Amino acid sequence: MLENLAGLDRYLFCSINEGWSRPPLDLFFGLFTNLGQGWLITLLGLAGLYLFDRKNFPKNFLVIAAVMLLGNWFVHLIKSWVARPRPLHDPGLGAIEAEAVKTQVLGWLPRWTIPLQPLDPRVIAGRFAELHIVGPKYGWRSYPSGHAAAAFGAAAALIYVYRRWWSWLLLVPAALVGLSRIYVGVHFPLDVLVGGAIGAVNSVVLLAWWRPYTGLGLRRPARRRPSVSPPGQPLVMLVAGEASADAYAANLIAAVRRLRPGARFVGVGGERTIAAGLRPIGKAEEIAIVGFTGVLTGLFALRRIYLGLLRVMDADRPDLLVCLDLPDFNLALANQAKGRGIPVLYYISPQVWAWRTGRIATIADRIDHLVPALPFEKDLYERRHVPVSYFGHPLLEINRPQYASREEARQAFGLALDRPVAVLAPGSRKNEIKYLAPVLAETARLLAAREPRLQFAVPLAPTVDEGWVRGIFAAAGVEITYTRGDFNDLLAGADLGVITSGTATLEAALAGLPHVIVYRGHPLNYAIARRVVQVDKIGLANIILGRTAFRELIQDECRPEIIVESVLALREGPEREAVRQACGELRRLLAPGEVSTRVAELALSMAAERPTGKTVHGE
Template sequence: MTLQRVYLVAGELSGDILGAGLMRALKARHPGVEFQGIGGPRMIAEGMQSRFPLETLSVMGLVEVIKHLPELVGVRRTLRREALAWQPDIMVGIDAPDFTLGLEKQLRREGIKTAHYVSPSVWAWRQGRVKGIAQSVDGMLTLLPFEADFYREHQVPVAFVGHPLADELPLENDRLAARQALKLEPDAPVLAMLPGSRGNEVRFLGHTFLAAAELLCQRHATLSVVIPAATAQRHAEIQALLVDYPALASRVHLLDGQAREAMVASDAVLLASGTAALEAMLCHRAMLVAYKMAPATHWLAKRLVKTRWVSLPNLIAQQSLVPELIQEAATPDAIADQLDALLVDHDARTALEARFAAMHEGLQRDASRRAAEAVTAIAAGQPLEQHHGE
């Protein structure tokens, strides 16, 4: 089957990266294929006609979504109407499950094939959601092997495609070259700090991260702190926060993007939980994951989440490789103490970098190509068994 029209809806920057890779692979397989829906700058560069800005769907937390619900309902109604008028061969929701799965369910009822790229964390909490997912999608595309196992157990068609970031990032990287590119001292310690790509994350984590950095700079006289801002808006927000930390003025390098370069250049990484933790793992860097959210959201999450870990490196390894500090535990002092331990223990860092390199190799599967094959199979009504990740 040759695909002519694919409707894609991505919800945040990580989804934009995945969507752009999928689009490239689909174009290679189906020359002339057209794309509509919601995408970010990378997907737009690949030919997406995006109906709304990517940030429309980037709402963090259970409580925060409620505030934006009327707008989100209106956006979904518009997308449903336009997708039905356009009649794509398949609709693919990329992450943002609270939004995209509902749209997938509506379109599937109208006879449009649907797929979902990036599994929601049903294995961690609210496992009953898998019944709704089964009604919403003709196939699930997972990035990680333990996710695909869960769907097979629940008889949901699934393809483990691997993670595109694992394909994109090299198995060997050059810390010194990255430091030279960022104009950092070659022999001084470097901390990369990533407080999140969403506005709410910077609001909840920004001051805590900067206060921790200030403490670390007191302990390490030559430490440089590199902060890659995910967007121009995050850059402005972090710049505003830095006014309260004059002691960091000579130590902080605030970048526009360049997260990967910052991680590779670093000795250790401080970051919010999420895709950034996987990226740090794929850059083979020691890290500390810290996260804060609205108190009401955290109260709910504590009662719903059943997994032992929140960071992807720990979940993939199924052991505590990366320290995690969540909510009240994520204090500047606790963060500084954990990072200090990472910075001074060279042997532990070297061992962890080797472990991450091995995990990286296991996730390299040419994911975008596999995802395009799975999307084509779903659109054609073919089974996904051959895409299970032999």
């Protein structure tokens, strides 16, 4: 059977290569065959992507170029493995290899057309009479055709991305490129068919895999899709990955249900959000990832949760998507929601003022309304015409200790009333704890040696493995009290703090606790951050105040001996008083309002803007 297929392949080759041979076709196919060259495909692809989707041009081009390069590598791998000779060297055609000399046969054409002209038959002595060569001689390997793979790969990629009637016309030039490879005598028909199939399938499969993360070809609907939720039971998709965002999201769910008791919630959250009534598609700790190395280790969990959320979007058609923090994950998800006609509310905006300010344009394109947590962010977004409302910082709602006095708080945690308390907060993410917990453990040992009366408390986020943290701090050899889920109450009973950079530092400042801000991470992540971060402070309180009111010890400065001296300086004196004054100033800047209630009202109004469609019961 294989012999019959090879015979048919040679027969079709001769029929096209010799049977169609005409001087005008020599010129036409000689020119057209170059469309399959990589550099020319790249230029044409650039022009097409820029012409039809200028806004997403850089991202679309990078993704499609990566797909094309992978397809080209795959084709050359098969060529090396199969090693089928080109028609010029194929024993089945009786051809004899000869050196191809470029001569100007058609003297009336410009010299730049020499590589495209037919070879002078006189320079290939004894060749098979029916073999018709146009253009330069190529390498020995023939199967599959790289030109056909590139042409059909580019056509399939553009068809997949744009999905419009005119995009299917791109198959015509791709087919002509494939046909030209047979006509000019460098490929058999089977080479072209297999090469074209590899290019097209490679493009479609890889783009289909990658599309959910980029929104390639995702066209926004002219209007929002009708709601399918029962009356009075809006379905809200909510994504909160950080420990602080989990608390804000739980308050928001409670506020929405006070206004609309039948409201339903689905998405990603932590223990508080799930306890408040969220149907989880994934856990917050699975997507709370920091840095380049964190993304690599958590990639499969991110993909699983992300695709799970997209399936819910398609099956249940939520009335609203509410995103809290996690900009890279949430902005990709917001793009998919907008493409499905689902309104998007971003609560706790990305810190674009710190790094990657270009994301403001992305935010403006992908969301319907933004609720920032910091006062200066409102003006920043308004200047870029992003719909924005500022209601205050939600931290002030949850930063309300349940104990009336410091003594009562200490009694609740089993801490001595007559000894000062130092809070050592190692963070809420695994990567933070991995690098900071050993530093804080050694800090505790040194502090205990300097101040024997000092007692230590380590707060644990709900998502953290307590046994793991206890094992790290055990090396300090000092008594430590561990708490979970009641950070604000612990702060109310403390005298000093060493707090990992993040929302916890703002909580400590609002609680009036003198503290030092620390951070240490993977050296690669830190090196990248130094190049992209555009602010000179990492503590939220310092950023809001516009000065370094709370000392920051980052990376190489985050050493136990330096931390100890910084903490002891806050025991008493002018430095402690200056920090306390800064805490009061911060509370005035972040004047509280009924933040969760006002965000809930906004969320319900956005969900209500969706037109009502056929009601689906029994969900």
